[in-house]
Amino acid sequence: MRRCRYLLRWLLLGAVLVTGSCGEPETPEPGLVGGWTTAGCEFTRRPETVTVGGRVLPATPAALEAAMARIDAGGRAEHAGSYAGLEVDQERVRAIVYRVPSAAFDEFIRTSADNTCIVVRDAGHSLAELTGWHDRIVADLPAWQAAGVRISSVVARHDGAGVEIGTPDVERAREELPRRYGRQAPLVFVEQGPVIPLAEPGVPPAPRPGG
Structure with a gap:
């Protein structure tokens, strides 16, 4: 697929x-x-x-x-x-x-x-909509790095909840990104350190029911 x-x-x-x-x-x-x-x-x-x-x-x-x-x-x-x-x-x-x-x-x-x-x-948002936001944020990564906002991952969530931003600076990212993209931007912030790339990306596990 x-x-x-x-x-x-x-x-x-x-x-x-x-x-x-x-x-x-x-x-x-x-x-x-x-x-x-x-x-x-x-x-x-x-x-x-x-x-x-x-x-x-x-x-x-x-x-x-x-x-x-x-x-x-x-x-x-x-x-x-x-x-x-x-x-x-x-x-x-x-x-x-x-x-x-x-x-x-x-x-x-x-x-x-x-x-x-x-x-x-x-779902609150379609994959097409979230992909647009995802690509926009990815294009801005050099600017965020220059501004000192560390972003570890950018993921369009499969449940349509939003674009998940993984960062070790959650509070700062939650404050800075909406200033650029607007308060209505579908962004979800999670704490995350640097991610080691997978040699062969697979299908990641989803949370178990109730998790």
Whole structure:
């Protein structure tokens, strides 16, 4: 699956995450206008695994992976104003799609899901919008460095919450960046030191339910 990613020693932009959990499929928490699930979530499926180097690891079933690829491709193209990102929950054999509420995109998700389980949740911002903010901030990194504001990472969050700014100077960044980008800019500040770049960027883990 193609993911929008920017790497600059310590920068990562992605739209797909992996999460692991146990139990029956859950009803999504209500968002801006509430969430919903596809018909495939009515069925309980046995998680799939793969053995790598003697270790048994969770795996994404081919049907679910294909549905995710269709939704991701359509979300980035025809429904870019709504699509925020997705994550896969391999142990519950489902994917979670985040989107700015859109009847047209919801119908596309239903069609693309086939008989797989897709949980749909609301997002405040689309990936296209956050990518614009992400690229703008990345372009300004030399200026921020010259101003003494240390930025370790810039990430468009897959849940559409905003552009996450990792910095060891949280309070200063929270004060300085909105002055340039406006108080309404969708920025989320987190404390983070320098990040060592990955040799081969993979799919990072998402927080477990309730985490």
